[in-house]
Amino acid sequence: GAGVSQSPSNKVTEKGKDVELRCDPISGHTALYWYRQRLGQGLEFLIYFQGNSAPDKSGLPSDRFSAERTGESVSTLTIQRTQQEDSAVYLCASSFPGTSGYEQYFGPGTRLTVT
Amino acid sequence: AQSVAQPEDQVNVAEGNPLTVKCTYSVSGNPYLFWYVQYPNRGLQFLLKYITGDNLVKGSYGFEAEFNKSQTSFHLKKPSALVSDSALYFCAVRDMTTGFQKLVFGTGTRLLVSP
Numbered sequence: 001g002a003g004v005s006q007s008p009s010n011k012v013t014e015k016g017k018d019v020e021l022r023c024d025p026i027s028g029h030t031a032l033y034w035y036r037q038r039l040g041q042g043l044e045f046l047i048y049f050q051g052n053s054a055p056d057k058s059g060l061p062s063d064r065f066s067a068e069r070t071g072e073s074v075s076t077l078t079i080q081r082t083q084q085e086d087s088a089v090y091l092c093a094s095s096f097p098g099t100s101g102y103e104q105y106f107g108p109g110t111r112l113t114v115t
Numbered sequence: 116a117q118s119v120a121q122p123e124d125q126v127n128v129a130e131g132n133p134l135t136v137k138c139t140y141s142v143s144g145n146p147y148l149f150w151y152v153q154y155p156n157r158g159l160q161f162l163l164k165y166i167t168g169d170n171l172v173k174g175s176y177g178f179e180a181e182f183n184k185s186q187t188s189f190h191l192k193k194p195s196a197l198v199s200d201s202a203l204y205f206c207a208v209r210d211m212t213t214g215f216q217k218l219v220f221g222t223g224t225r226l227l228v229s230p
Contacts, residue, residue, distance in 0.1 A: 004158070033217060042205065043159075043220040056215040091158055097216065102147060102166075102209055104218060106158035 002026070004107035006092050012113045013082055021077040021110045025094030032075050033104060034067060037089045046090075049075060050097070082114045117142045117210040119189075121221035128196045129229050136191040136224045138206030147209035148189045149218065150180055154202045162204075165189060176200070196228045 005024045013019050025032050034046040045059040049069045060066070064083075069075040079086055089111050093104035119140045128134045140146050147166055151159040163174025170182045180191045191204060203225050207218040 006158075031216070035220075042222040043218075045217045045219070048215055048217055050215070056213050056217065058213055059217075093159075102216060103149060103161045103164055105161065106151075108156075108158040 004092055004094055004105055006090075006107040006110050008110060009108065010111045010113075012115060015084060015114055016081055018078065018080045019082055019112065021079075021090050021112070023075045023077070023092030023094075023107060025073065025075070025092070026096075026105055027073075029094035029096050029105075030072060031095045031097050031104075032069060033093045033095075034075070034077050035091045035093065037091055037109070039088070043091065046077070079112075082112075084114045087112055087114045116212060117146075117208050117219050119148075119206045119208050119219060119221040121204075121206055121224045123224050124222075125225040125227060127227050127229065130198050131195050134193050134196040134200070134226065134228070136204050136206075136226060138189045138191065138221060140187050140189060140206075140208050142208055146189075148180075148182065149207040149209075150174065150178070150189075150191050151205045151207060151220075152176075152202045153205065153223075159205065162191070196226075198228045198230055201226055201228045 007022045032049040035043040048056040051072050052069050064080045067077045089109040091109045093106045095104045149164045150162040153159050165172050165182045173179045203223050205223050206221040210219045
């Protein structure tokens with residue numbers, strides 16, 4: 001079946017502009033995660049959705065970052081007033097809690113470049 | 116806090132030789148451990164997991180990992196490396212300290228397999 005998809009694959013924006021990143025999880029996966037991967041570094045957790053609720057937002061770096069999820073499906077990560085330090089690959093993952101594995105399945109990511 | 120460490124930034128191995136990518140963990144309670152691989156400009160792909168049971172876990176593409184509780188390690192192994200195995204490998208542990216699940220990743224190890 002289809003995997004996790006993300007759009008756009010690449011986004012170049014000017015400092016101070018707002019951006020929206022989209023994630024389409026695997027159908028039926030109730031859990032959805034956003035991570036950030038800076039160049040040459042590991043992944044940083046940003047936010048976790050269970051259904052349309054976000055019980056864990058502990059990784060969001062500032063109030064410029066927000067996310068929502070609708071229909072227990074698509075999620076949008078919004079970054080307002082982008083800064084150069086926001087440049088990174090943003091990865092979305094989904095999983096189906098309750099299975100034996102808890103493994104997460106990742107999308108290809110959105111590469112964000114803030115100029 | 117739950118964490119994993121990958122002590123090697125890069126591992127070099129000749130094709131046909133066995134490979135090991137190291138990972139150590141620090142968790143409270145029973146660890147749920149994962150290995151992911153990332154090819155250039157791609158998202159992370161799940162390789163294998165340890166939840167419970169046999170200490171030797173087999174995964175995708177001929178990879179396996181050995182869970183060692185006394186050494187708090189979860190090293191990734193393959194008996195015979197392929198050039199196509201060259202990629203970035205991440206070890207991860209499930210973190211439930213906030214009451215909700217997320218993965219905490221290591222900094223990654225680049226594997227380079229030479230012909």
